[in-house]
Amino acid sequence: MGFFFVQNKKADKNLKGLSPEFLRKHECNVCPLNNVENAHPKMEATGSEQPEVLIIGEAPGRTEDERGKQFVGKAGKVLRDRIPDGWDSKLRWTNAVQCRSPDNRTPEIIELNCCKPRIERDVVRTKPRAIFGFGATPLFQIVDPDSKHRSISLWRGRKLPVNVGGHLCWYFPMHHPSYISKLRKYEPKDLNSYGSDEEFAFVCDVKNAFGQIDSLPDPVIHSVEEATADIELVDDINRVAELLEIAGNDPTCGVDLETNCLRPYTTDAKILTMSCSSRSTTFAFAVDHPGATWTKLERKQLDVLIKRFLYEAKCRKIVHHLPFELEWFGYFYGTGCFYSSVWEDSESQAYMLDARRGGLSLDFLCLINFGLNLKAISGLDRKNLEKVPVHQVLRYNGVDSRYHRLLYIAQLKEIKARKLKDLYEHQMRRVPALVLATMHGVPIDQTVVESFESKYGGRLKAALKAIEDDIDAKAFAHKKGWAFNPLSPRDVTILLKEILQVDSVATSKAELDQIDYPIAQKIVDCREAQKVLSTYISPVSVNSGENVLFPDGMIHPIISTTTVITWRTSSESPNIQNWPKRDEERKEVRGQVKHKDARKKNVEMRIVSFDYAGIQARNVAMESKDKALVEAYWHNYDIHTTWMEKLNKAFTKWIPKDKLKDKAALKAFRHLAKNKFVFPSFFGAQPFSISASLGIPQNLIEGVQEEFFDQFHDIAKWHKDLEKFYFKNGYVTGLSGFRRYAPVSANERINTPIQSDESIIVMDAMARLSEMEDPRYQAMLMVHDDLTFLWPKAEIEKRAEVVIKELITLPFEWTRIVPIEVEMSVGEDWINMAEIGKFANNSWNGIVELKN
DNA sequence: GCGAGAAGCGCG
């Protein structure tokens, strides 16, 4: 077997050449803390001899050492205050390390190893049903995840089955109360208030943990032997057919691919191996791994078998990180299987249950759900699977598909228990729609790219030359002994402080614009050119060594649905969602997005965008059901002009007298009122910051905002209701039912439902269009409130009518309170976009006409 | 030489 245990590298180093086995054998005799002079050295566990719960801290603090008892200091009170009545006699207390270190430092790996047998003996003897572990120290004394998963913030609030010296029980990781105490921004006045958002989350964790004790199931831990047992490695084509048939007729089947690279679009991209796991069988077979033994004919037959499985097998196909497998299956076997099969995604489930970043990997979830450390059975070079012997890749592949399915089954219970089944259905409809967008690709015109490369490249060169010649840069080099680097925040800080001698806290553009020395502008010029070039031009240039282009001349940005904590999508490789649009000059980089047939006669490919008009503000109306705001939408009241006028009435110096009849100037002030007063107020901005951004005294803003919430009093009430709900339930939710768990800060609590409502409205429309299974209605891009398509000019009107109807006909009852409107624009490229019209669901006649 | 984190800046 190719499986072996991989030691944590960092741990190795900190062990100073001693093995964990050695340390655990000799315990105190080899522990650096053995002879420390403490009031209570080697403090034994205290409390119940038959505990329900064992509480493990880090190490005794000063108070603890003095009194010979755990958690009795100031930090200990933060925890003890939160223990529900009636539990005192059911608790046992100990620490990961039993001796206080002289300088009260965090215990070292050696000490933790020496002390581990003592804890194991205690646990085996007293048999607690659960362990509440506070801080990272006791957690990682017991479990050994890889370095990516060693932050306690990722673990707190969950539970996992553990085996401590042979006793199986549940472990509840939580932050250490001393950390919570340190994070306090103020002293809570009673038990209904919290010193920080994290403290509220901590209190939720403690409460939830105690609340679960009575109903805990028996912990089950999967051993490495079980995880790797009975995986059939198949090299007989008839047997592959047989097993695919069996698995395909089971209700659920885990599916996993191993490939030689991340994306399928390059000519050398290969599926190396594939594996399936259902209730009756787990098997894996080579596809194009160099170690495969298929004859040419068999290899052809294999494709037919895989295709038949993908298109016809009735099982629910379960993947962990489904977008990856769909992209590969779609590329090699056609995208028809996206909708002909039922696909499930255990990563999406995990995201719904707990969206914390870094907590979605199969390894981590297996530790949480099954106490199984997959890390310990891999041990092979994941990045170079082509070089790994095929039987090893197959075993590895088989374990993964097995755990895709087991994880799905385990998490499905929890999804149902939390009543998230409907939302999961929505989430699963997002995946194929977005994979199809990714596969569609975004065309890039290299002649445009080249012209920008030369333009911004030249500008960068000139800016660098100007800095080289600058007198202050020369003074800098003379004084510091190295050349001034305008891109280095450190160098710019030094320049500002020591050479120019100006007061400045940051080195941002806003600060630099205030500075009178010529070098300030030169730094800004340099940064701008470098930013545009390196972020938006080089990545799509064939001339750049590190571009994200594929052989088809397109970019295929990955639009993810399991990254953003609020249910928005994110985009990477490249991030196509943040290309310049506001800056009049730099927005031209969008012109790089252009189809090669944009000017071809009788084709004239066009970029066609549909943007939900003011969707977030409409979401505020949906969430708050505010009477005044809702009415404004139905009657087209311009609330922003109203509040511009009110702001100017309160602070008459705001709009200069001579501008009061200047239409263009008033438009700009309306824009300010909208974006710096109305919307921020919806989202919880305080007079302090609104005052700063508008330049109107704070006391005047306070007055206007009071009047504002007087008019929109249901918005004020909604803000208050959100608070109440959050502190009662420990999470924030929105009309779609998604959840974001504590800690969530005050303004995040307001913003989160808005972002998620927005995303669910737009993604549902994109999915409905995609489900037509007609490439004409498959969006190419999704940018939060915008869906973009690539169509031949002659088809635009006809197709737009279908798309607009779908976009403004929303299937969610909760959206009906306000009208919904989309704005359509068309362009030869992504910058020269002309607005075609606005289409609202309370007025549109169903027809789209292009005026030439 | 690599990874993590901060600063800075682009979008909705």
Next chain:
DNA sequence: AAAGCGCGCTTCTCGC
């Protein structure tokens, strides 16, 4: 007490 939210990418810096 701090003072609308959510991202990804590039560069620099620092520590290993």
